[in-house]
Amino acid sequence: MANRRNFLKNTALASAGLAFTAFKRNLEDPEIKSISNKITKPIVLSTWRFGIEANAEAWKILNNNGKALDAVEAGVKIPEGNPEERSVGYGGRPDRDGRVTLDACIMDELSNIGSVACLEYIKHPISVARLVMEKSPHVMLVGDGALQFALEQGFKKENLLTPESEKEWKEWLKTSEYLPKANIENHDTIGMIALDSHGNLSGACTTSGMAFKMHGRVGDSPIIGAGLFVDNEIGAATATGHGEEVIRVVGCHLVVELMRQGKSPQKACEEAVSRIVKKIKLRGKELKDIQVGFIALNKKGEYGSYCVQGGFNYAVHDATGNRLIDANYHLK
Ligand code: ASP
Numbered sequence: 001m002a003n004r005r006n007f008l009k010n011t012a013l014a015s016a017g018l019a020f021t022a023f024k025r026n027l028e029d030p031e032i033k034s035i036s037n038k039i040t041k042p043i044v045l046s047t048w049r050f051g052i053e054a055n056a057e058a059w060k061i062l063n064n065n066g067k068a069l070d071a072v073e074a075g076v077k078i079p080e081g082n083p084e085e086r087s088v089g090y091g092g093r094p095d096r097d098g099r100v101t102l103d104a105c106i107m108d109e110l111s112n113i114g115s116v117a118c119l120e121y122i123k124h125p126i127s128v129a130r131l132v133m134e135k136s137p138h139v140m141l142v143g144d145g146a147l148q149f150a151l152e153q154g155f156k157k158e159n160l161l162t163p164e165s166e167k168e169w170k171e172w173l174k175t176s177e178y179l180p181k182a183n184i185e186n187h188d189t190i191g192m193i194a195l196d197s198h199g200n201l202s203g204a205c206t207t208s209g210m211a212f213k214m215h216g217r218v219g220d221s222p223i224i225g226a227g228l229f230v231d232n233e234i235g236a237a238t239a240t241g242h243g244e245e246v247i248r249v250v251g252c253h254l255v256v257e258l259m260r261q262g263k264s265p266q267k268a269c270e271e272a273v274s275r276i277v278k279k280i281k282l283r284g285k286e287l288k289d290i291q292v293g294f295i296a297l298n299k300k301g302e303y304g305s306y307c308v309q310g311g312f313n314y315a316v317h318d319a320t321g322n323r324l325i326d327a328n329y330h331l332k
Contacts, residue, residue: 037300038300039199039299039300039301040195040300040301040302040318040319041195041196041197041199041301042059042062042063042068042071042194042195042196042197042318042319043062043194043195043297043301043303043316043317043318044058044059044062044068044071044072044075044192044193044194044195044316044317044318045192045193045194045295045297045303045314045315045316045317046058046075046076046190046191046192046193046238046295046314046315047188047189047190047191047192047238047240047293047295047312047314047315048188048189048190048240048312048313048314048315049313049315049324050078050079050082050085050088050190051190051192051314051315051324052315052322052324053078053079054075054076054078054079054190054192054315055075055192055315055316055317055322056317056322057074057075057077057078058071058072058074058075058192058194058317059071059317059322060074061074062194062196062197062317065196065197065198066196067196067198067200067202068108068109068194068195068196068200068201068202069106069108069109069130069200069202071194071196071202072106072192072193072194072202072203072204073106073126073127073130073204075192075194075204076088076104076126076190076192076204076205076206077124077126077127079190079206080123080124080125080126080190080206081123081124083162083164086164086165086168086208087188087189087207087208087211088188088189088190088206088207088208089102089123089124089125089160089206089208090123090158090160090162091160091162091164091165092160092165092207092208092209093165093168093169093208093211093212094161094165094166094169094208094211094212095209095212095213095214095215095217096172096176096178096212096213096214096215097215098161098166098169099120099161099215100120100160100161100165100208101118101119101120101208101209101215101216102116102118102119102120102122102125102160102206102207102208102209103116103117103118103119103125103206103207103208103209103218103219103221103222104116104119104125104126104128104129104204104205104206104207104221104222105129105140105204105205105206105221105222105223105224105227105228106126106129106130106133106202106203106204106205106228107202107203107204107224107228107229107230107236108133108200108202108230109200109201109202109230109232110232111230111231111232112133112134113133113139113224114129114130114131114132114133114134114136114139114140115129115132115139115140115141115222115223115224116128116129116132116140116141116142116146116150116222117140117141117142117143117146117218117222118142118143118146118216118217118218119141119142119143119146119147119150120143120147120160121147121157121158121159121160122147122150122155122156122157122158122160123156123158123160124155125206126204126206127155128141128146128149128150128153128155129204129206129222131149131150131153132146132149135153136149139224140222142218143216168211169212172211172212176212178212178213178214180210180211180213180242181289188207188240189205189206189207189209189219189221189227189239189240190205190206190207191203191204191205191221191227191228191238191239191240191295192204192205192238193228193230193236193237193238193295193296193297194236194297195236195297195299195301199299200232201230201231201232201235201236201297201299202230202236203228203229203230203236203237203238204228205221205222205227205228205238205239206221207219207221209221209243210242210243218243219243219244219246219247220239220243220244220246220247220251221239221243223247225250225252225253226239226243226246226247226250226251226252226253227239227243227246227251227252228252229252229253229255229256230256231256231260232299233260233299234256234259234260234298234299235256235259235265235268235296235297235298235299236256236296236297237251237252237255237256237259237265237268237269237272237294237295237296237297238252238294238295239251239252239292239293239294240292240293240312241290241291241292241293241307241308241312242290242291242292245276245279245280245290245292246276246292248276248279249272249275249276249279251272251276251292251294252294254271254272254275255268255269255272255294255296256268256296258271258272259296259298264298264302264304265296265297265298265302265303265304265305266296266303266304266305266306267304268296268304269294269295269296269304269305269306270304270306270330272294272306273292273294273306273307273308273330274330276292276308277308277330287308287309287330287331288309288331290308290309291307291308291309291311291312292307292308293305293306293307293308293312293314293327294306294307295314295327301318303316305325305327305328306327306328306329306330307327307328307329307330308329308330308331309329309330309331310326310329310331311329312326312327312329313325313326313327314327
């Protein structure tokens, strides 16, 4: 009897041991691991309403196991090439001297970076930024030097000032009042961040900047760390809005560092916005005149967004579809 009891006990222990080994093996199985630690990929996010079309283009690459870097470049080229989009690329509103000057930057999963600022006559500054990253020993080229490099790389010199933008500029000249307002479309940048099916992150950011700015003014959009930042270990972020405020806190680097400290993309964007709000108040400026919006994505494909005041939206495309989301905001 005692032997039979021992036998049963030992059998039970042995089968429990077997079950534990099987469980352990399961956890090591990459299939099982991905279930227990779910990652949403591929996924792409971009700023504003024009992000929907841009995401759709990026998705063609992401959904085909393509690289996030290729996807973000192809995506942001859509509004860059569209003259109806008056705050990015071709058709963008000019500076106060009637010159269309463009800013763009790009960053990949290896922390390769490329950027152009105050670039004239080239429809796709993002592709010039990518070549600065890939074919030059530098990370940033500006003004005439950026144009010279673009022409050497085979880009075509084109007039980017469309009749609509010229008309608006001439109208503006009557008062010449420089007053970039929150959410009216005399600015707006496309910032795009993506996680590809290989688990790699990249980002791109491109704009014509603030309409009727001083000639030579550069905002946050081509500044790595301000308008865009990617750390393939942690996540990515991009920004839109009053670039001067974003540069002041090195906004996108801040968002990624907050994610590194364990914050969700949503909480990281909220904290970066509250930092900006604090600095605006400190300088005695009116919050209602300023807009800054961040979008962020982490390595698990979780995302978030936050802005100073209502009106900012962003587009998200994953396997469930492409949608526009209104960002939550600080100033209620
Ligand atoms: N951030 C851009 C700039 O300051 C403009 C914008 O996104 O609205 O040039």
